[in-house]
Amino acid sequence: MxxxxxxxxxxxxxxxxxxxxxxxxxxxxxxxxxxxxxxxxxxxxxxxEEKKLGLGDTAEVDGVKMTIKSVSTTDERNEFAETDPATVIKIEYEVENTTDDEIPIGMDLSVYDGTGNKMESYPLDNTMGSLAPGKKIQGTEHFGIEEGPIEVHFLPAVSFSDAAIFELEIE
CATH class of the missing domain: 1.10.12 (Lyase 2-enoyl-coa Hydratase; Chain  A, domain 2)
Structure with a gap:
């Protein structure tokens, strides 16, 4: 056996x-x-190829949609700013919250200039706050840059995913 x-x-x-x-x-x-x-x-x-987004394109990261409406230079300056960049750009965008939770707005963009350097947010009238589920907001963010074109990385503050990347020329 x-x-x-x-x-x-x-x-x-x-x-x-x-x-x-x-x-x-x-x-x-x-x-x-x-x-x-x-x-x-x-x-x-x-x-x-998937991540190359441009002006007017919509990216969705973890239920948050971002569309960059325009990128332009501005002559407006903040006299109390700690930096004095050669160029200040204004990014106008729309964010839509398709999640079930309220999300923070205003800390979800990172900008890299034409030299590949990460740029700092410039203290002008930048959108900050929160967005309720199912709602949209028209926002503005300013950055001091050295030269264009720019890359804008969008990643919601509550996300652990990869950022959506927009490659943009400055108007």
């Missing part, structure tokens, strides 16, 4: 090993068709 059980166990084990070997050879043949580095590069290119 013990021999029969041992033989049965060996048979099941060998079938399992053959099945495992076939599945790994199938994935190995797929890898041979396309090198791993090419697969990674293709995925990166797809993500970049």
């Amino acid at each position: 013990k021999r029969l059980l041992l033989l049965l166990f060996a048979l099941i084990l060998s079938i399992a090993l053959v099945a495992c070997n076939e599945s790994s050879s199938t994935t190995d043949s797929k890898k041979e068709d396309k090198p791993e580095t090419e697969e990674k590069e293709d995925k990166k290119e797809e993500k970049k």
Whole structure:
């Protein structure tokens, strides 16, 4: 009886090993068709293409929708500001809260100028507050920059997802 059980166990084990070997050879043949580095590069290119947003495009991150309406320069300055940037831009946008919770507004944009440097928010009439579920708000944010074009990264303050990226020229 013990021999029969041992033989049965060996048979099941060998079938399992053959099945495992076939599945790994199938994935190995797929890898041979396309090198791993090419697969990674293709995925990166797809993500970049998906994330290229422009003026008037709408991005949705975790139930919060953002549409950038305009980007323009302004001559307005804050005499009490700690910085004196060469150019101050005004970003006008719309945010829609499609979640079931109230969300904070005013800390969800990061701006990078044409040199790739992260720019600081400039203290003018910037929108701050909260937005109730199912509601929209027209907002404004100002940034001091060195040169354009700019990249605007939108990520709601309550989100752990990847930011939506807008590539924008300054009007």
